[in-house]
Amino acid sequence: MTENIAWATPATDIFPTADGYVGDPAVRAEWDNRYADRQQLWSGRPNGALVAEVAGLTPGRVLDVGCGEGADAVWLARGGWDVTALEVSGVALERAAGHARDAGVDIRWVHATLTEAALPAASYDLVSAQYPVLLRTPDRAAERALLSAVAVGGVLLLVHHAGMESQQVNETGFDPADYVWPSMVVPLLGDDWAVEVDEQRPRVSPEGGAGAHHTDDVVLRARRLR
Numbered sequence: 752m753t754e755n756i757a758w759a760t761p762a763t764d765i766f767p768t769a770d771g772y773v774g775d776p777a778v779r780a781e782w783d784n785r786y787a788d789r790q791q792l793w794s795g796r797p798n799g800a801l802v803a804e805v806a807g808l809t810p811g812r813v814l815d816v817g818c819g820e821g822a823d824a825v826w827l828a829r830g831g832w833d834v835t836a837l838e839v840s841g842v843a844l845e846r847a848a849g850h851a852r853d854a855g856v857d858i859r860w861v862h863a864t865l866t867e868a869a870l871p872a873a874s875y876d877l878v879s880a881q882y883p884v885l886l887r888t889p890d891r892a893a894e895r896a897l898l899s900a901v902a903v904g905g906v907l908l909l910v911h912h913a914g915m916e917s918q919q920v921n922e923t924g925f926d927p928a929d930y931v932w933p934s935m936v937v938p939l940l941g942d943d944w945a946v947e948v949d950e951q952r953p954r955v956s957p958e959g960g961a962g963a964h965h966t967d968d969v970v971l972r973a974r975r976l977r
Contacts, residue, residue: 772841772863773863773864773869774839778839779839779841782839782842783841783842785840786820786840786842786846793819793820794822795822795850796822797823798882800968800970801826801881801908802826804948804970804972808877809876810830810831810832811832811876811905812833812835812877813832813833813875813876813879814836814870814875814877815835816879816883816897817839817865817883818836818844818847819838819843820843820847820850821847821848821850824836824847824851825858827879828854828856829854829856834858835859835860835870836859837863837868837870841862844860844862847860865893865896865897866896872899873899873902873903873975874902875900875905877905877906877908878901878906878908880897880907880910882912883911883931885897886930887931891939894931894936894939895939897936898944903975904974904975904976906972906973906975907936907944907974908970909933909970910933910968910969910971911932911933912954912967913969914967916932936973937949942976944974944976945973946971946972946973947972949971951967951968951969952967952970953966953967953968954967
């Protein structure tokens with residue numbers, strides 16, 4: 752999700768619903784409820800780490816993982832990118848589509864979890880995952896889905912809030928061991944990848960929106976060589 756991480760119930764059975772959503776209905780309901788509680792959850796501005804890291808890239812095909820209300824997707828489309836935006840919440844996607852219409856840009860929307868979306872392999876010049884909520888599994892399905900989507904010569908950009916990985920289980924049941932962090936993706940890169948950025952830095956935060964209290968990011972940018 753843009754700007755911040757919030758925690759959904761772990762997935763159980765995976766199957767498509769009548770409206771085409773592919774994923775666990777409980778996860779969709781959790782996120783729909785979070786968005787429905789507020790008229791606008793995020794700031795409506797693109798994430799600072801995305802803006803900084805995309806500055807030197809030539810626009811091509813981009814996958815926005817966990818697009819939320821669409822601020823990143825709309826910004827990328829305005830910059831000449833061919834955008835596919837993936838999101839589990841139908842409430843968020845409806846808002847995102849409205850923002851895209853208002854901006855006069857075309858975006859391809861995918862209503863699914865990352866691991867169940869059946870995205871075309873090696874097809875995106877940029878895969879952007881800004882503070883994503885990705886459940887960790889023994890087969891590393893989410894990590895591998897991120898990597899497999901990147902085209903040869905393309906870039907994976909994974910950004911998270913610094914310090915979240917080391918937090919303890921709290922009263923809400925959040926356990927960092929249940930989720931994917933940039934440090935878990937790095938060991939999977941191997942010789943087919945070049946790590947261009949792997950660092951903690953002060954967060955360039957849009958004003959307003961949930962998560963504005965986080966001060967530092969972990970930024971991983973890796974390029975697929977072959």
